[in-house]
Amino acid sequence: MISGELFIDLLLGSGALVTAILCLTAKDLFQAILLFISMGLLVTLAWVRLGAWDIAIAEAAIGAGLTGALLIATRRQLNQ
Amino acid sequence: MFNNMTLSDSAQQEADLPGSVLLIIGMVVVAACLFLAMSLVQFQSTDQPLVTLVVSNLEQSGVENPVTAVLLNFRSYDTLLEVAVLLIVALAVMPFSLQDTRLPFIKVSEPVERSLVLEAFLRWLLPAIIVTSGYLLWTGAVLPGGAFQAGALLAGAGILLLLAGHHSFNFNAPTARLLLVVGLAMFLLVGAGVVLSSGIALAYPVAMAGMLILVIEVAATITIAAVLVLLFCALQIEPLGPQPNRVEKEKHS
Amino acid sequence: MPVIDVASLLPLLIAIPLIGAIFSVLLSTKYAQVLIGLLSALALVLVIGLILVNLPSVDTEFTTPLRYVLAGWEAPLGIALSLDGFSALLLSLTVFLVTVLTFYSAFYFAASPARVRFWPLWWLLVAGINALFLSADIFNVYVTLEIIGLAAVALVALSGNKAGLTAALRYLLVGLLGSLCYLLAVALLYHVYGTLDFAQLAAKAESNPLSWAALALITVGLVLKTALVPLHFWLPHAHGSAPAPVSAILSALVVKASFYLLVRFWMEILAPAVTNEALMLLGILGGTAILWGCVQALRAKRLKLMVAYSTVAQIGYLFLLFPLLMSTEEASASQLAAQQQSALAAVSYFIVAHACAKAAMFIAAGNIIHSLGHDDIAKLQGMAKYMPLSLFTFAIAGGSLIGLPPSAGFIAKWLLLNVAIDTHQWWWVVIILTGGLLAALAIFRVLDQAFIKPEQASDHVAPDNWQKVPVAMPVSGLALALCTMALGFNADLIIDLIAIEGGE
Amino acid sequence: MTQALLYGVFGIALFGIGLFGVLAIAHVVKKILAINICGVGVFMVFIANASSGAAPDFVPHAMVLTGIVVAVAGTAMALSLVVRINALEKPEEGA
Numbered sequence: 001m002i003s004g005e006l007f008i009d010l011l012l013g014s015g016a017l018v019t020a021i022l023c024l025t026a027k028d029l030f031q032a033i034l035l036f037i038s039m040g041l042l043v044t045l046a047w048v049r050l051g052a053w054d055i056a057i058a059e060a061a062i063g064a065g066l067t068g069a070l071l072i073a074t075r076r077q078l079n080q
Numbered sequence: 081m082f083n084n085m086t087l088s089d090s091a092q093q094e095a096d097l098p099g100s101v102l103l104i105i106g107m108v109v110v111a112a113c114l115f116l117a118m119s120l121v122q123f124q125s126t127d128q129p130l131v132t133l134v135v136s137n138l139e140q141s142g143v144e145n146p147v148t149a150v151l152l153n154f155r156s157y158d159t160l161l162e163v164a165v166l167l168i169v170a171l172a173v174m175p176f177s178l179q180d181t182r183l184p185f186i187k188v189s190e191p192v193e194r195s196l197v198l199e200a201f202l203r204w205l206l207p208a209i210i211v212t213s214g215y216l217l218w219t220g221a222v223l224p225g226g227a228f229q230a231g232a233l234l235a236g237a238g239i240l241l242l243l244a245g246h247h248s249f250n251f252n253a254p255t256a257r258l259l260l261v262v263g264l265a266m267f268l269l270v271g272a273g274v275v276l277s278s279g280i281a282l283a284y285p286v287a288m289a290g291m292l293i294l295v296i297e298v299a300a301t302i303t304i305a306a307v308l309v310l311l312f313c314a315l316q317i318e319p320l321g322p323q324p325n326r327v328e329k330e331k332h333s
Numbered sequence: 334m335p336v337i338d339v340a341s342l343l344p345l346l347i348a349i350p351l352i353g354a355i356f357s358v359l360l361s362t363k364y365a366q367v368l369i370g371l372l373s374a375l376a377l378v379l380v381i382g383l384i385l386v387n388l389p390s391v392d393t394e395f396t397t398p399l400r401y402v403l404a405g406w407e408a409p410l411g412i413a414l415s416l417d418g419f420s421a422l423l424l425s426l427t428v429f430l431v432t433v434l435t436f437y438s439a440f441y442f443a444a445s446p447a448r449v450r451f452w453p454l455w456w457l458l459v460a461g462i463n464a465l466f467l468s469a470d471i472f473n474v475y476v477t478l479e480i481i482g483l484a485a486v487a488l489v490a491l492s493g494n495k496a497g498l499t500a501a502l503r504y505l506l507v508g509l510l511g512s513l514c515y516l517l518a519v520a521l522l523y524h525v526y527g528t529l530d531f532a533q534l535a536a537k538a539e540s541n542p543l544s545w546a547a548l549a550l551i552t553v554g555l556v557l558k559t560a561l562v563p564l565h566f567w568l569p570h571a572h573g574s575a576p577a578p579v580s581a582i583l584s585a586l587v588v589k590a591s592f593y594l595l596v597r598f599w600m601e602i603l604a605p606a607v608t609n610e611a612l613m614l615l616g617i618l619g620g621t622a623i624l625w626g627c628v629q630a631l632r633a634k635r636l637k638l639m640v641a642y643s644t645v646a647q648i649g650y651l652f653l654l655f656p657l658l659m660s661t662e663e664a665s666a667s668q669l670a671a672q673q674q675s676a677l678a679a680v681s682y683f684i685v686a687h688a689c690a691k692a693a694m695f696i697a698a699g700n701i702i703h704s705l706g707h708d709d710i711a712k713l714q715g716m717a718k719y720m721p722l723s724l725f726t727f728a729i730a731g732g733s734l735i736g737l738p739p740s741a742g743f744i745a746k747w748l749l750l751n752v753a754i755d756t757h758q759w760w761w762v763v764i765i766l767t768g769g770l771l772a773a774l775a776i777f778r779v780l781d782q783a784f785i786k787p788e789q790a791s792d793h794v795a796p797d798n799w800q801k802v803p804v805a806m807p808v809s810g811l812a813l814a815l816c817t818m819a820l821g822f823n824a825d826l827i828i829d830l831i832a833i834e835g836g837e
Numbered sequence: 838m839t840q841a842l843l844y845g846v847f848g849i850a851l852f853g854i855g856l857f858g859v860l861a862i863a864h865v866v867k868k869i870l871a872i873n874i875c876g877v878g879v880f881m882v883f884i885a886n887a888s889s890g891a892a893p894d895f896v897p898h899a900m901v902l903t904g905i906v907v908a909v910a911g912t913a914m915a916l917s918l919v920v921r922i923n924a925l926e927k928p929e930e931g932a
Contacts, residue, residue, distance in 0.1 A: 006843065009840050009843050010843065013847035014847075016851065017850055017851060020854050020855070021854060023874070024854065024858040024862060032866075033870070039874070043877055043881070046844065047884060049840070050840070050844060050884050050887075050888045051888060052884050052888075053224035054145075054226070054898055054902060055880070055901050056224075057225060059905060061229055061232040061233065062906065063908075063909070065232070066235070066909055067909055067912055069312065070311060070315055070912065070913055070916055073312065073916075074315055074866060074916040075866070077315060077924075105857060106861075109857045112549075112853070113850060113852070115542070116849045117845075117846045120524075120543065120845050120846065121845075122542065123542075125841075125886075126527065127890065128527050128890050129527050133409070133410045134894075134896065135892075137410065146895040146898075147899050147902065149895075153404065154411050154896075155404075155406075155410075155412055155472075155473075155899060156404050157403045157404065157412045157473065158473055158903055161461075161464060161476045164457055164460065165480055165906070166906070167457065168454065168480065168483045168910075169487075169913055171453050171454055171457075173917040174450070181361065228905075228906055257361070258359065268355070272348065278405060280402065280403070280405045281344045281348075281401075281403060281404070283403075283404045284404075311913040314917050314920075315913075315917060315920055476903065476907065479907050479910075479911070486918075490918060490921075494925075495922060498918055498921055498922045498925065499922055502865065502919065505911065505914060506859070506869070506872065510856075510859055513879055517852060517879045517882060520882045520883045521882070523896075
């Protein structure tokens with residue numbers, strides 16, 4: 001039987017997988033970027049679950065936050 | 081237009097990749113991943129010698145947070161090279177022009193459109209962010225956090241400042257170039273300086289380790305923040321290349 | 334008893350270029366940057382000279398590599414630098430080429446605003462290459478790979494035109510993907526063996542599925558970066574559209590850096606996981622690369638593109654090392670070790686010969702572009718009259734690439750042929766000879782245009798777009814080309830250095 | 838199946854998705870996204886393995902922290918190249 005704890009992990013992991021697939025299949029670039037950022041946030045939760053607090057902070061700030069900001073800035077340039 | 085660019089030039093493979101090729105790529109990738117996953121599952125995990133090593137040497141590292149100890153003491157050489165990576169990226173995206181070297185780093189100007197909300201927000205938020213990033217840096221010695229997180233936060237403040245429109249940064253100014261290299265320079269300086277006392281590069285004397293790590297981290301935070309703001313500037317404001325062309329085009333139209 | 338502790342000099346090889354980079358960022362005037370460049374190169378030469386002089390010779394007891402434990406933390410907790418014969422050879426090659434190319438770049442970038450960015454990136458790239466050759470830690474190698482990759486991309490992008498930027502972007506994406514494959518392998522290896530140190534891994538490594546997976550991932554990642562056929566698609570344009578000194582260092586050293594790592598992993602670190610079939614596969618890819626690269630070089634319309642395709646072919650020769658490492662049932666362990674040693678010596682010789690020749694060629698091509706503004710092979714008629722030194726350089730370096738005696742390229746191929754015959758793998762002999770023939774055709778196609786048709790020259794070379802290059806530019810290329818000749822006469826130097834590793 | 842193994846497998850799956858994306862999608866920015874997804878997968882394998890023992894192993898944590906910064910650096914460089922290429926392309930098409 002799957003315990004409750006493991007169920008959360010399963011949910012987080014498959015959530016990250018699904019958002020990753022959606023991100024790569026999205027037709028619109030902006031949508032893809034938003035999905036990428038949300039995958040970053042899901043992964044941040046996974047880091048917390050795995051006890052990696054330092055990485056969770058770094059992922060939220062740099063991995064999802066900064067990369068997302070750079071991506072959105074790029075998209076604005078491309079669409080101008 | 082956008083599709084053209086991505087298809088014809090920048091893509092490794094054409095967009096209209098035939099379905100059969102996609103299928104083959106997909107099958108290869110899936111097979112490789114299955115093999116990896118299977119061998120990972122079958123592997124009986126052994127003891128990890130580094131877990132005890134990190135814990136037993138933590139006292140001599142000068143910090144209490146084990147991740148910081150690994151990053152800035154046990155494996156500080158990796159972090160030194162990582163700061164060099166940041167410098168490379170900064171140089172790669174930097175809008176170089178020889179004329180700008182004499183202009184000051186921060187230019188204050190009247191914004192084109194004022195956002196009162198953002199300004200009021202900034203007046204309160206900016207000091208708070210700077211204090212918080214200092215706090216993150218300080219606690220990095222004990223709790224999760226450290227130079228990279230603090231640098232990212234500080235960069236956030238810089239970017240907000242930029243968005244408010246009052247200020248613009250000129251990264252060719254001597255001050256800016258100093259900010260970009262100070263992290264690497266300080267790291268090298270400390271790493272070489274400790275040779276005098278311990279005889280080994282990057283080996284801090286135990287008594288001073290905490291202080292030296294903090295010095296390196298402060299310098300690294302400044303560089304990280306500067307590089308991140310520069311990255312944002314390079315993408316956000318005007319692209320580096322063909323400004324003359326663009327002006328011409330506007331004249332024509 | 335050596336006068337000084339040689340190992341303590343190792344960090345200097347990384348620190349000097351980093352310091353050079355910092356100062357070239359801070360002092361961005363033209364002469365300051367050149368001065369910093371020459372001083373850094375000089376310092377590097379001094380340090381590597383001291384190391385080589387104090388390196389124990391083959392006769393003495395020197396079975397373990399030099400080791401310097403950084404930060405005072407022994408592996409597996411800390412990171413060590415190490416130096417053996419193979420890495421000492423590659424480091425000496427790096428320092429030598431960097432010195433010549435620094436001298437060349439001082440003139441090449443004299444009038445170009447790109448120099449402000451070139452010099453710091455150049456020294457960061459050199460720091461990365463040196464750090465990679467010295468590293469004894471698989472994660473540290475990842476960081477050095479990224480330094481090399483990102484600095485190389487930034488240097489390729491210096492050209493600033495659309496072709497250059499596109500090539501740089503493709504190069505960057507390929508490099509990032511390759512590094513990630515490598516990093517996943519690091520994760521697996523660390524999980525299985527609990528250490529990141531080369532020597533400790535080599536002692537613990539065994540043949541199990543995770544080791545195979547790690548070796549496969551490392552190989553795919555590094556082959557992408559080394560540009561072995563069929564993963565070479567990014568190389569010709571990246572090397573062909575970069576500024577000349579950058580093309581030279583990319584072809585001469587950067588691709589060799591990832592090849593060096595492949596050798597480390599296949600011969601030492603993960604040797605137990607290696608099978609004969611896998612070795613053969615790499616050999617076949619290498620053979621294909623030789624033929625494919627030569628054919629493409631024959632078809633190339635631009636001179637630099639032709640030189641870049643020739644790099645693809647030359648990389649193929651390097652990969653012939655792997656099938657020559659194969660064990661056979663009748664050979665004893667000591668015989669196998671001797672066979673592997675001679676194969677490695679042949680390939681090391683090849684690396685040095687190709688590095689000098691290819692750098693010389695790119696310098697010659699760079700001079701031609703500098704004065705003509707193009708490098709269209711069809712429009713090079715009679716150029717030998719105007720640029721005798723550059724074309725002479727091109728001819729000598731070409732001779733070495735073809736493998737004409739008495740060049741270093743000849744000795745390298747000779748050694749390789751010997752090992753192939755000794756191991757009864759005669760088919761490589763056919764491929765090596767065919768490759769030499771095709772390379773000769775490609776080189777003579779250019780020389781034919783440049784030397785033999787002077788009467789048509791006046792029609793094609795308009796004097797008004799003709800720019801004279803400072804004499805130092807062709808001279809530095811010629812110096813490199815002559816080195817390939819000098820190496821041909823002094824083959825023992827390199828073979829002895831490699832033999833230092835023989836104790837293992 | 839333990840938590841560490843579960844995340845390890847998820848990490849490999851993410852790596853695979855990213856790898857397929859890089860190879861199959863032509864759009865550069867999406868290729869860059871795919872490479873980042875690959876990276877996240879690799880980091881997940883690292884961290885999952887680090888938590889497989891009784892006590893967490895902090896060395897992989899430090900390595901991943903380094904990896905994240907390097908990944909962002911590479912991404913930023915790629916995006917800046919995309920923007921520059923795009924800027925060079927526009928005047929041509931407008932003319």
